[in-house]
Amino acid sequence: MTRSQTAKEVASLDFLSDGRAVLGIGAGWNREEMRNHSTDPRTRGSLLDERIAAIIEIWTEDQAEFHGEHVDFNPIFAWPKPVQRPHPPVYVGGQSGIAIARAKRFGGWMPSAVGITDPAGAAEQIVQVTAETPVIVNAAPPDPDIVAAYREAGAAGITFHLPNVPEAEALRTLDDLAQLIG
Numbered sequence: 402m403t404r405s406q407t408a409k410e411v412a413s414l415d416f417l418s419d420g421r422a423v424l425g426i427g428a429g430w431n432r433e434e435m436r437n438h439s440t441d442p443r444t445r446g447s448l449l450d451e452r453i454a455a456i457i458e459i460w461t462e463d464q465a466e467f468h469g470e471h472v473d474f475n476p477i478f479a480w481p482k483p484v485q486r487p488h489p490p491v492y493v494g495g496q497s498g499i500a501i502a503r504a505k506r507f508g509g510w511m512p513s514a515v516g517i518t519d520p521a522g523a524a525e526q527i528v529q530v531t532a533e534t535p536v537i538v539n540a541a542p543p544d545p546d547i548v549a550a551y552r553e554a555g556a557a558g559i560t561f562h563l564p565n566v567p568e569a570e571a572l573r574t575l576d577d578l579a580q581l582i583g
Contacts, residue, residue: 405479407452408459412483420484423537425511426453427494428503446499447471453491453507460488492537505534509557514541520550527554543581 415422428449429435432442440448451469459465459479466476483489492511493504504510510530517523527536537558538551551559561578563571 408456415483416481422489425492509535520546523550524554
């Protein structure tokens, strides 16, 4: 998928949802998958930085243009534009120092809660970023104490994993999660 397709899809979603879209991104960890998708694992970080910058350019400029080392395009027009100004929030996934620095640069951090088994771990995870960097926790365990710890630590949002199960079971899981988040 090209950066212009991604920009248009997220802008369309933001438009249709009346400004509720959030873009979550990450540089990836699976080197074989990267190579299969024509991404050199050694340059994935700089490629991601340019792709995010290009998407933001497309969102914010009537006539967008970008010339970088990895991403290069002459002036284009793309609509709709996002409802949110200056653009939908960009949340960067990853646990590394590089991912956290990228999150601070682009606006928000989306750490994985996989492996967090006690409330103290939730608070320890969140303090890795400043209060100016919003956090949406990804794949939190459905544990009321851990959810409360993330809330108390200042997480702006929490997502949960929904397993690939039959519809009836998925609906029960969603009902349980709805009760958990109140």
